[in-house]
Amino acid sequence: MKLLNQLTRNPSDPKIIKSGTSSAGPADSLTRGLAWFGICLGAVELIAPRRISRALGVDSPGARMLIRAFGVREIAAGVLTLSTEKKIGLWARVGGDALDIAALTSALNTYNPQRKTVGAALVAVLGVTALDLLAAGQVTARSARKQPARNYSDRSGFPNGTGRTRFGSVQSPAREMQMGVPGSQRRH
Amino acid sequence: MKALVWHGKEDIRCDQVSDPEIEHPRDAIIKVTSCAICGSDLHLFHNFIPAMLPGDIMGHEMMGEVVEVGSGVNGNLKKGDRIVVPFTIFCGECDQCKAGHYSVCQRSNRNKDLADKVFGHTTAGLFGYSHLTGGYPGGQAEYLRVPFADTTHIKVPDGLTDEQVLFLGDIFPTGWQAAKQCDIQDTDTVAIWGCGPVGQMAIRSAMLLGAKQVIAIDYLPERLSMAEACGATTINFKEESVVERLNDLTHGVGPDKCIDATGMESHVSFSQPDTIYDRAKQMMMMENDRPHVLREMIYVCRPAGVISIPGVYSGLIDKFPMGIAMNKGLTFKMGQTDVNRWTDDLVRRIADGEIDPSFVITHTAKLEDGPEMYNVFRDKRDSCIKVVLKP
Numbered sequence: 001m002k003l004l005n006q007l008t009r010n011p012s013d014p015k016i017i018k019s020g021t022s023s024a025g026p027a028d029s030l031t032r033g034l035a036w037f038g039i040c041l042g043a044v045e046l047i048a049p050r051r052i053s054r055a056l057g058v059d060s061p062g063a064r065m066l067i068r069a070f071g072v073r074e075i076a077a078g079v080l081t082l083s084t085e086k087k088i089g090l091w092a093r094v095g096g097d098a099l100d101i102a103a104l105t106s107a108l109n110t111y112n113p114q115r116k117t118v119g120a121a122l123v124a125v126l127g128v129t130a131l132d133l134l135a136a137g138q139v140t141a142r143s144a145r146k147q148p149a150r151n152y153s154d155r156s157g158f159p160n161g162t163g164r165t166r167f168g169s170v171q172s173p174a175r176e177m178q179m180g181v182p183g184s185q186r187r188h
Numbered sequence: 189m190k191a192l193v194w195h196g197k198e199d200i201r202c203d204q205v206s207d208p209e210i211e212h213p214r215d216a217i218i219k220v221t222s223c224a225i226c227g228s229d230l231h232l233f234h235n236f237i238p239a240m241l242p243g244d245i246m247g248h249e250m251m252g253e254v255v256e257v258g259s260g261v262n263g264n265l266k267k268g269d270r271i272v273v274p275f276t277i278f279c280g281e282c283d284q285c286k287a288g289h290y291s292v293c294q295r296s297n298r299n300k301d302l303a304d305k306v307f308g309h310t311t312a313g314l315f316g317y318s319h320l321t322g323g324y325p326g327g328q329a330e331y332l333r334v335p336f337a338d339t340t341h342i343k344v345p346d347g348l349t350d351e352q353v354l355f356l357g358d359i360f361p362t363g364w365q366a367a368k369q370c371d372i373q374d375t376d377t378v379a380i381w382g383c384g385p386v387g388q389m390a391i392r393s394a395m396l397l398g399a400k401q402v403i404a405i406d407y408l409p410e411r412l413s414m415a416e417a418c419g420a421t422t423i424n425f426k427e428e429s430v431v432e433r434l435n436d437l438t439h440g441v442g443p444d445k446c447i448d449a450t451g452m453e454s455h456v457s458f459s460q461p462d463t464i465y466d467r468a469k470q471m472m473m474m475e476n477d478r479p480h481v482l483r484e485m486i487y488v489c490r491p492a493g494v495i496s497i498p499g500v501y502s503g504l505i506d507k508f509p510m511g512i513a514m515n516k517g518l519t520f521k522m523g524q525t526d527v528n529r530w531t532d533d534l535v536r537r538i539a540d541g542e543i544d545p546s547f548v549i550t551h552t553a554k555l556e557d558g559p560e561m562y563n564v565f566r567d568k569r570d571s572c573i574k575v576v577l578k579p
Contacts, residue, residue, distance in 0.1 A: 008241060008299065008319045012209045014329070016193060016243055020202040023233075023559035028198060083471045084198075084234050085456070143567045149409035150550075150571035156418040157392050157547035 027138035031086050034135055037128070038093060039078035045071030056121065057114030058107050070100065087143060090136035097129040190579065191329035192558040194244045197235035198566075200559045205245065208325065208333035213260025216337030218271065222350040223250035223327045225558070225565050225575040226358055227384045228451070228500045232317070233562055236452060236476070237502050239302075239319040248275035248315040249358040250327025251350060257337065264338040271341040272356045273327060273334055274527035277313040280339035291524035296336055297322045311524065328558060330579040342531045345539055351546035352538055354576065355389070360534055360545045362525040363389025363449070366498035367397050369521035370445035377401040379434055379443035379488075380420075381481045383411035385574045386498055387449035388548050391420050394447070396543065403437060405430055407455065410571035414548070426457065431488045442490035451499025452477035462507065469506060476503030486513045497522035548574045555579040 045052060049067035053059040073096050081089030104122045108115055193203040208217055226249050231237050251272040254265050265271070278285050278293040285293050296313035297303050299322055303310035306320060313335065316326020324335065334340055344353050363386050372378060378394040380387050383406035394402045395418060404415035407426040415422050423433050434443055456463045456478070466478035485495050486509050495518055513520070537543050550573045553561050561575045 008323050009243075010211060010298070012211050013323075014189070014191060014205040014208055014245060014325055016203050016205050018204040019193075019195075020190075020204070020556075021559060022195065023200040023562045024198050079471055083467075085467065085471075142563070143569075145569070147570065149413070152410055152414035152550075152571075152573070153417045155414055155547040157388070157543055157545065158418060159541040159544050 027135055027142065030131065030135045031081060031090060031139060034093065034128070034131060035078045035081035035086075035089065037078075038074045038081065038096075042071040042074030042076075042078060045074060055114065056104075056107055056118050057112040066103065070096070070103075073099075087136070087139050090132060090139055093132045094129065094136055097125060097132055100125045101129070189330035190555055191245045191325070192247060192555065192562075192577075193242075194232060194240055194246055195242045198233055200233065200246060200562050202556050202558055205329070208331055210256060210258045211333065212335065213258040214336050214338050215258040216254050216261060216265050216334045216341075217256040218250075218252035218273065218332050218334060219255045220250050220252040220327055220330055220332055220579045221270075222252075222354050223247050223329075223555075223577050223579065224354060224358075225249075225328070225561060225577065227386060228317075229562075230566055231452060231500055231502065233566065234453070236470075237318050237320075239323075241319060241323075244316065244318075244323065245325035245327075245329055246316045247326030247328030248317055249354065250315075250332060251344070251354050251357060252327075252332065254337075255331070261338045265341060270344040272344060272353050272531075273315070273332065274340060274342060274356075274361075274531070275315055275317070275358045276524060276527050277315065277322070277324065277335050277340050278528070279336050285339075288526055288529045290526040290528055296340075299323055314524070328555065328577060330555070339528075342528065342535065345535065348538060349546070351549060351576065352544055353535070355385075355545040355548070356531050356534055356538075357527065358525065359385045359548070359574075360389050361527045361530040362386050362498045363391075364393040364530050364534060365523075365525050366390045366447045366449065366496045367393035367399075368530070369496040370394070370447065370494045372397040372399050372445060374398045375400055376444040377403065377438050378445045378447065379403040379405065379485075380447040380449055381405045381485065382448070382450035382499065383408070383415045383422075384449065385548050387411075387447075388414055388573070389545065390447050390449050390498065391415055392418055392543060394445075395419065396537070399445075401437070403434065403443065408568060408571075410550075411573060414573065417547075425455075426459070430484060434488050438490070442488050443493065444490050445494045445496065446485040446489045448481045448485060448495070448497045448499045450481045451497075452479075452501050454478040454480040466506070475506045477501045477505045479505040479508060483507065483509055486516075486518065489516065489518055491516040492518070494519045494521060498525070549576050551575045553577055 045067050049064040052067050053063040077092040107118045189207050191205045193201050254269040257265050276291045277296040278290040279295040282294040291312050293312035297310045300310040313322030315324050342356050376399050378399045380390050383404050391404050402420045404420040405423045412422040456467045463480045469475035555577045558577050564572050565575050
């Protein structure tokens with residue numbers, strides 16, 4: 001990257017001396033981390049479903065298919081979370097976490113010889129779910145419209161009044177009333 | 189000096205950087221007194237424009253005071269002059285500049301070879317808008333080097349405030365050019381998609397140019413209220429069908445002229461399935477832009493009408509209804525803005541009190557607060573429409 005910067009910049013272009021605070025806050029960093037974690041986990045689920053199903057003591061063709069499907073879901077949610085639609089991506093991850101918890105809970109029975117592994121996986125998923133909820137809550141709150149929309153109906157931009165500028169001459173009061181903008185009283 | 193620097197997707201920082209220097213005799217350095225965050229800066233913020241590199245200084249809407257001039261400026265500028273800097277850098281001497289097509293100046297893009305390969309032929313250099321358009325440091329900074337400064341400037345007449353003239357550098361002439369391209373007649377209905385800053389300027393420009401009816405389309409109440417303030421009829425696309433309402437308002441014939449002031453990031457809505465399709469493809473890097481507005485304009489525009497596109501598009505689009513456009517005989521006009529082609533007229537109109545572009549400013553902040561203001565602008569928090577920064 002440094003070489004590319006040198007190739008594309010003039011030597012006298014301003015260079016960074018000291019970096020300041022980023023527009024990306026802690027919620028953005030957490031979001032990015034969760035997205036990449038999900039993409040990596042999804043890739044593992046797609047590539048090695050047999051190893052996962054054996055580790056969880058549920059190896060069967062159906063279980064392997066389900067793990068692959070979960071892998072696709074993880075990757076899709078991860079890509080969405082990395083995009084500008086991160087709020088939707090994070091809530092999709094929370095929904096996916098619920099599916100993971102349901103699937104692992106069903107495998108957590110006394111007949112499963114790997115129930116300790118399943119229990120550990122469940123704890124890990126619960127931890128990730130907490131982080132997903134935290135990030136989703138912060139991103140949602142940040143983009144929420146907390147105050148009612150402001151009314152800018154006093155900003156015509158036409159200091160001489162709308163009728164005058166639009167038609168090249170002062171309009172009749174009837175015309176201005178029809179337009180609903182008595183120009184002389186407007187802020188510009 | 190301080191400057192807002194691009195470090196990556198959604199990562200803008202107020203950094204301490206070295207001061208700009210005169211590189212060429214036609215350069216000037218200005219001390220920036222006001223600059224703005226433009227809607228098209230959000231495309232860079234979201235990393236939708238290719239060829240941005242960490243360390244690039246943002247900003248292409250700025251003005252200030254000349255503090256240093258090169259030896260080749262030839263008296264066109266002198267220290268102490270107050271100027272607005274157009275976002276398109278132009279030499280004033282090439283064939284395109286002589287024809288008034290400043291936005292496709294053949295000499296000002298210092299990465300011409302790269303632009304030739306990508307665009308077929310180079311376009312003008314732009315401030316703070318990727319290495320494809322020259323990689324010039326932008327004006328969200330305390331100081332700015334202005335290349336080709338003897339031509340690339342707009343002198344500010346005495347008595348006008350920064351807020352009145354700042355937008356001569358981009359959004360006002362951009363909205364104006366969008367309307368001029370429509371060749372508006374006094375019988376025309378002009379429909380404008382997007383009531384952000386460029387849309388607001390296009391609405392008022394269409395009125396100044398004598399449109400019979402101006403219709404503004406958006407979903408944010410604060411933007412619609414600003415559009416209504418000057419007499420535009422508004423359509424909230426989340427509450428009603430744009431096509432049906434436009435046909436109602438035009439007695440079934442459709443608007444004569446359509447302006448796309450939205451560009452590549454059309455709003456994604458479950459009520460408009462093509463927007464979800466576009467967003468998914470954009471996310472998978474299978475499409476650069478979301479052209480929902482273009483599709484809608486082509487569908488609803490009156491046959492033989494004009495489609496004017498000031499909104500920024502970056503690359504490839506999908507599902508473009510070329511058959512409809514061809515059969516309806518539509519005329520397409522688009523492009524970056526030939527800023528200085530229009531500014532003499534616009535300066536006069538501001539000075540005469542015909543229009544005061546400062547109406548669009550909703551937020552003013554210090555340059556140091558710029559990174560957070562990018563978030564505010566992106567999220568449309570606090571009814572934010574236009575941010576002006578004071579270095």
